[in-house]
Amino acid sequence: MAQTEILIAGAGPTGLVLALWLTKLGVKVRIIDKSTGPGTTSRALAVQARTLELYQQLDLTDAVIAKGHQVPAVNFWVNGARKAHMSLKDMGTGLTPYPFLHIFPQDEHEKLLVAKLESLGVSVERRTELVSFTEQADGVVARLRGPDGNESACEAIYLAGCDGARSKVRETIGTGFPGGTYQHLFYVADVDATGPALDGELHIDLDQADFVAVFPLAGKGRARLIGTVRDERADRAETLAFGDVSNHAIGQMKLSITNVNWFSTYHVHHRVTQQFRKDRAFLIGDAAHIHSPAGGQGMNTGIGDAINLAWKLAAVVKGRASEALLDSYEAERIGFAQRLVASTDRAFTFATGEGRLAGFVRTRIAPIVIPMLFSFAAARRFAFRTVSQTMINYRGGPLSRGTAGGVQGGDRLPWVAVDGADNFKPLGSADWQVHVYGEAKSELAAWCAQQNLPLHVFAWQDAHAAKGLARNALYLLRPDTYLALAEGSASPAALDRYFREVGVKLAA
Incomplete structure (x- = not known):
């Protein structure tokens, strides 16, 4: 065996x-x-x-x-015209080393x-x-x-x-x-094309009859299309070809398809x-x-x-x-x-909802309101943190303990890069480690050395305080780089207690 x-x-x-x-x-x-x-x-x-x-x-x-390809902006189209343009370039600046929307199929x-x-x-x-x-x-x-x-x-x-x-x-x-299955049939196609929507940006058509999104891929004239099939064609999912679904929305976006590399249809589910x-x-x-x-x-x-x-x-x-x-x-x-x-x-229902009211909101209201909201820096940052998954945390979870400054056990470690000191650089080890921003107590350094637990000390900067980190506090990171323990006293006893409570032994 x-x-x-x-x-x-x-x-x-x-x-x-x-x-x-x-x-x-x-x-x-x-x-x-x-x-x-x-x-x-x-x-x-x-x-x-x-x-x-x-x-x-x-x-x-x-x-x-x-x-892959970094997407600089999103465009909304309605009735054959580009109605809104939103830049994505500064949405995640200062939050992560990768403050962009990245496409890699x-x-x-x-x-x-x-x-x-x-x-x-x-x-x-x-x-x-x-x-x-x-x-x-x-x-x-x-x-x-x-x-x-x-x-x-x-x-x-x-x-x-x-x-x-x-x-x-x-x-x-x-x-x-x-859970359930949405009634709409979707299609996805990898194409070579020309037209105004092949400019390296993301383009979304919000038309009442069809929905299509044009995602830019690396390489000139390459795109992936994702769209809906709303009428009786949806009953022919097994036999549908690209020519059966490509007329209305794609035509309105003035796309000229030169080659279809592959095409498929699918239903969308929501289940846990x-x-x-x-x-x-x-x-x-x-x-x-x-x-x-x-x-x-x-x-x-x-x-x-x-x-x-x-x-x-x-x-x-x-x-x-x-x-x-x-x-x-x-x-x-x-x-x-x-x-x-x-x-x-909720987002899916908004994008694909049928009926006069849904169509009015999607085609008349959304192209005005969404760019207006994104004109506010706080809204852009919130949207980026949500979509980028940098907002995910395990606060209150079984492995999360303590608070130091504005940072809690279970949080993603705030990213700080200043004067060449990037606090994410040590995270490649995939093992436990301790961070201190300021000065580490001698007894903490001795405990970490005895336990073979890496200790990384970063000279205190105002940028650390701006991200909620507390001066001289102890931050214990799990192997997946989330914070296990935030402890303002930086006491080795807190580390000893943490590992004992969660039942984890450090490597010899």
Whole structure:
């Protein structure tokens, strides 16, 4: 019987990121997928700033930025005319090293992740399907069907279900998938085109009859179109071709399509499973939650799930934490997933709503009100923090403690870069560390050295206070770079107490 520590079912971005983090942390993984290779017709496009921050730990950030496209502005079209233009250039300035909307299609993204995983000595086992699994006292035994049709057994300590909306793992553990499906049929197409909407910016047509968004891709004249099919054509989803859906909205935006590289239709769902974990099986990404593409949140949320879970699995497998640590995965992620589904549902309903009133609001009111709101710096920053996922925090969670200044345990570490001192630079280690802004007490430095806990001290700057950090306070960061503990006294006893309470042992 083949053995591994973590068996990962599903090799989309979520499964690949989980495999990468676990491999970096020294955990043995097997990752399987029914497909013959990375996706070629995927819909996810945006790589949000928080994902780019976390990708520093895998040395992936620069490659994602180099291969993708930064979107400088959003345009709204109504009745064949550009009615509003909103610059995105300064929305996230000072909040993150990556203050922009970044487009990097999921299919290209997956290829990059696969190559990175292979460089670490792990290959995706393609055309391999999870048939069933059973739990034992100390692990799971999975039945896998390989490319030749033969079945074999795999024994693992834990099973990670990254197997999408039709998850076999979720079906087996019976956690349900309540929610619904929107009635509209959507299409997605990767095209080469010319026209005023192929200027490197994002263009959205809010017409009452059709909805289409034109997302710029890297390379001249390349774009991805996402739009609705509203009338009787929606009943012919299986046989629809691009020519059947491309007339009205695309014509109004004056697009001239020179080549269609691929085309697909799909329905949008909004669902969240009732549990993210049952015993030794976990649900991650689309297996746990699916929602509308509004705001480009889906893939990034799955990646966030994977990173949240990876360091906890590694700590337990390596004997540095009890299994109780794994309960914090659902506690920290399910609430965010539920709120995300609710918020994207509202945005989706606004963008696709039918009827005279909905059309009036979308085509007459929104093009005026939205740019007006975005003229205020506070509104732009709030929108960026929400969409970029830099607003996500675990305040009040089972692993979060304390307050120092305006920063609480569970927060994302505020980014400060001044005089060449960037406090995000040490975050690539994917392990626990302590930050002090100002001066570190000698007893704190001695305790950290004794425990092999990295201590990073940054000379105090007014910029630190502006971000809510307290002078000389202690900030303990988790391996996923969220704050575990904020302690104004900077006492080593507070660190000792924290690790004892959460049941985590530091590496020797």
